[in-house]
Amino acid sequence: MDFGLSPEQDILKTTARDFFAEQAPTTLLREMRNQRPPYPADLWKKMADLGWMAIAIPEKYGGVGGSIHDLMVLVEEMGRAAFPGPLFTSLIGGIAIDILGSEKQKAELLPPIAAGKAVASLAILEPSLSMGADGIALTASHSAGGYSLSGTKLFVSDVEAADYLVVAARTGEGSGEDGISAILVNVKSAGSRLSVTRLDTVPVEDYYEVVFDGVVVGESAVLGQAGQAWNGLNRVAQIAAVAKCVDMVGAGQRMVETAVAHAKERVQFGRPIGSFQAIQHHCANAATAVDSARLIANKAVWMLNEGMECTKIVSMAKSFGADSHRRVTQLTHQVTGGVGLIIEHDLPMFTYRALASELLFGTPAEHRELVAQELGL
Amino acid sequence: MHFGFTPTQEQLRAEVKAFCEQELTPEAAAEFASGVGPGPAAKEFYRKLGAKGWLTVSWPRKYGGLDGSHTDQLIVSDELEYQGVKSNRVGSSMAGPTILLCGGEETKAEWLPKIAAGGIEFALGYTEPDAGSDLAALDIRAVEDGDDYVINGSKIFNTATHYADYHWLGARTDPNAPKHKGVSLFIVDLTSPGITIKPLWVLSGQRTNVVYYDNVRVPKRNLVGEKNRGFYHIATALDFERMFPCGGIRRDFHRVVATARETTTNGRPQGKDPLVRQAIAEFAAELEVAELLSYQMAWLVDNGTVPTKEASMNKTYVTELEGRLGDLAMHIFGPRFMLREGSKWAQAEGAGAWNYLSSYVSCIYGGTNEIQRNIIATRGLGLPR
Numbered sequence A: 001m002d003f004g005l006s007p008e009q010d011i012l013k014t015t016a017r018d019f020f021a022e023q024a025p026t027t028l029l030r031e032m033r034n035q036r037p038p039y040p041a042d043l044w045k046k047m048a049d050l051g052w053m054a055i056a057i058p059e060k061y062g063g064v065g066g067s068i069h070d071l072m073v074l075v076e077e078m079g080r081a082a083f084p085g086p087l088f089t090s091l092i093g094g095i096a097i098d099i100l101g102s103e104k105q106k107a108e109l110l111p112p113i114a115a116g117k118a119v120a121s122l123a124i125l126e127p128s129l130s131m132g133a134d135g136i137a138l139t140a141s142h143s144a145g146g147y148s149l150s151g152t153k154l155f156v157s158d159v160e161a162a163d164y165l166v167v168a169a170r171t172g173e174g175s176g177e178d179g180i181s182a183i184l185v186n187v188k189s190a191g192s193r194l195s196v197t198r199l200d201t202v203p204v205e206d207y208y209e210v211v212f213d214g215v216v217v218g219e220s221a222v223l224g225q226a227g228q229a230w231n232g233l234n235r236v237a238q239i240a241a242v243a244k245c246v247d248m249v250g251a252g253q254r255m256v257e258t259a260v261a262h263a264k265e266r267v268q269f270g271r272p273i274g275s276f277q278a279i280q281h282h283c284a285n286a287a288t289a290v291d292s293a294r295l296i297a298n299k300a301v302w303m304l305n306e307g308m309e310c311t312k313i314v315s316m317a318k319s320f321g322a323d324s325h326r327r328v329t330q331l332t333h334q335v336t337g338g339v340g341l342i343i344e345h346d347l348p349m350f351t352y353r354a355l356a357s358e359l360l361f362g363t364p365a366e367h368r369e370l371v372a373q374e375l376g377l
Numbered sequence B: 001m002h003f004g005f006t007p008t009q010e011q012l013r014a015e016v017k018a019f020c021e022q023e024l025t026p027e028a029a030a031e032f033a034s035g036v037g038p039g040p041a042a043k044e045f046y047r048k049l050g051a052k053g054w055l056t057v058s059w060p061r062k063y064g065g066l067d068g069s070h071t072d073q074l075i076v077s078d079e080l081e082y083q084g085v086k087s088n089r090v091g092s093s094m095a096g097p098t099i100l101l102c103g104g105e106e107t108k109a110e111w112l113p114k115i116a117a118g119g120i121e122f123a124l125g126y127t128e129p130d131a132g133s134d135l136a137a138l139d140i141r142a143v144e145d146g147d148d149y150v151i152n153g154s155k156i157f158n159t160a161t162h163y164a165d166y167h168w169l170g171a172r173t174d175p176n177a178p179k180h181k182g183v184s185l186f187i188v189d190l191t192s193p194g195i196t197i198k199p200l201w202v203l204s205g206q207r208t209n210v211v212y213y214d215n216v217r218v219p220k221r222n223l224v225g226e227k228n229r230g231f232y233h234i235a236t237a238l239d240f241e242r243m244f245p246c247g248g249i250r251r252d253f254h255r256v257v258a259t260a261r262e263t264t265t266n267g268r269p270q271g272k273d274p275l276v277r278q279a280i281a282e283f284a285a286e287l288e289v290a291e292l293l294s295y296q297m298a299w300l301v302d303n304g305t306v307p308t309k310e311a312s313m314n315k316t317y318v319t320e321l322e323g324r325l326g327d328l329a330m331h332i333f334g335p336r337f338m339l340r341e342g343s344k345w346a347q348a349e350g351a352g353a354w355n356y357l358s359s360y361v362s363c364i365y366g367g368t369n370e371i372q373r374n375i376i377a378t379r380g381l382g383l384p385r
């Protein structure tokens, strides 16, 4: 076994950490939350210059040709920085097109995504909130020269910043895995039959309801084979779920460091609060939670990277990771006391963000159900 | 033993409920639900509560109370919380009881009737940047000067100072005495020259404040209780702050249960999911226990006990229960948990994330849960310090 990173990954990690520390301090992130769209264009450009949107896109489509593992190294640093906005969305969107698209589609769509000139956002979840194939009810009915899409998607990220949506839709009969297609919808040119409403969430990131009321697209909008997209979509969702795990590990690590630093500095009753065993145990429990979540997340990363069958490990990692992260959030807030609750402090941003990481791409309960199924129950 | 309420008490609860249905305007309800604190409508509502005597049920009639029991007060507060009214006012639940216990007759006659009538409110002025859990370390100075004290220094996390009328202030009057023995309590008019109040917002959307004192003059008669005994007076009052009505949690729990009953996931009502049923049932038992802890507190006080250990158990239990209600709602609502009231697709009137976030706050203020556990262990169980 080898629990470490490659030298190249170490460099990526350091570069990303330094970049976020310098270019995206938490003060800026708090401002960004109130901006529409939330990204300063120059920041986006700098990340594009570093090749981050391109990281997991093959070289022949203008990408860097990195692995899933490389992508996760970047995502962990994003988590550590509580970095919001379309970068995560773009990374997952790029992977979706790479996995689902035909050669021709990839050659056309991926280069602008890799260059940071276009963003594709994944639209799977519907009001049923089920992450399985049975949750896909949005219909794409075939008519002369194309498809007409009707239905609702929920919690689609960064739609205002996106150029495309990758929509999971039913082109066939039934409710199973067969007959699900991935359809590319151009947000900017879809017209009035596409309505986008920003959801009022706790201040995490940008999530939307997208309603399709007979949105018409051409034949070529189907990514890959019509009716055959479920496996690919499922793999994208697995990668996204593991990315959320890794993001939580990065965030959790930062929260623990913040709490430990506070415990060393803050003096009450004439001594650093970190000398009280109650506080030491909180810190120890939080650190153990992050370290253990990191192990199982990394194992999932490795299995994804190796192309192994990984339904069970992904679901174990996501449910374990979400529960651990909630614990880390609670414990670190206890340690930091009143000061850690003030919105100008670093912690609340992580606390808000934790909710989305824990709940999207499968809730802990859904993932535990999948683990049970994998165990033959 | 008798675990029920008397018919009179049942009637009292019903009266409070009917009163709220009649008098609680949408404006007042919105002010209570906001994190900014009561505005004009909510203040008007408090005056009406005061006229009923319901802010101070257990106080003597001569000070505007009803000569009732603490149990009766808790019944009223509990029902008010269920109806969305913030029942724990600083004046009636903290400052007033301290004045009753520790104040001189003149102080009582001057302040208690006004507090009972609901026309004035206090803000709690204990915490300072270097005095949080270690309250006795507070350092704001009050120096005698003629008929006044002159106060200099600053406070942090003094919630309510932006809408209250008076500051219930702990200040150091003897810098040379051991730290517990040099603190006094003052009532300070918040409009006094030299006071500056700056907002501070916490993650659950509630406003609290930083307060600066720059040569603020306070008449000597506004010193409450004994000079330099303030820390002991404060400690007594904190036991009262910890009598936690669970009405708000109960209401949100009912909303969550209703949501589980009404929401269908893939053709099945969520309430039919065995996991959801287990989690809801588990919470119901925990809530029952929380309520019993609170009513036990009231009963102990009614019978002449100062329930230090029980107060701390009550505080940790109820505040952590609030967090577990968040966990429960998260489990049932899934990603919709993140949505705020008013958002499309929000469930149970937003009884999700904001409650969950406010439990982070509750576990810190009013004495952190670690401090409560220290109290349970040392004062309650006699473990060595």
Ligand SMILES: Cc1cc2nc3c(=O)[nH]c(=O)nc-3n(C[C@H](O)[C@H](O)[C@H](O)COP(=O)(O)OP(=O)(O)OC[C@H]3O[C@@H](n4cnc5c(N)ncnc54)[C@H](O)[C@@H]3O)c2cc1C
Pocket (backbone or CB within 6 Å): A266, A268, A269, A273, A276, A277, A278, A279, A334, A335, A336, A337, A338, A339, A341, B123, B124, B125, B126, B127, B131, B132, B133, B134, B156, B157, B158, B159, B160, B202, B206, B208, B361, B364, B365, B366, B367, B368, B369, B370, B371, B374
């Ligand atoms: C929203 C909000 C509203 C508030 N409103 C008011 C108000 O109106 N008036 C007012 O006066 N104050 C108010 N407070 C302040 C509150 O009472 C303090 O925040 C609280 O007492 C903790 O103090 P601290 O924040 O300085 O944390 P600290 O005391 O620094 O504690 C940090 C951590 O160390 C732990 N710790 C400290 N000492 C010990 C020990 N001996 N053993 C074990 N662990 C220990 C704590 O439990 C905590 O986990 C409010 C706070 C908040 C967040």
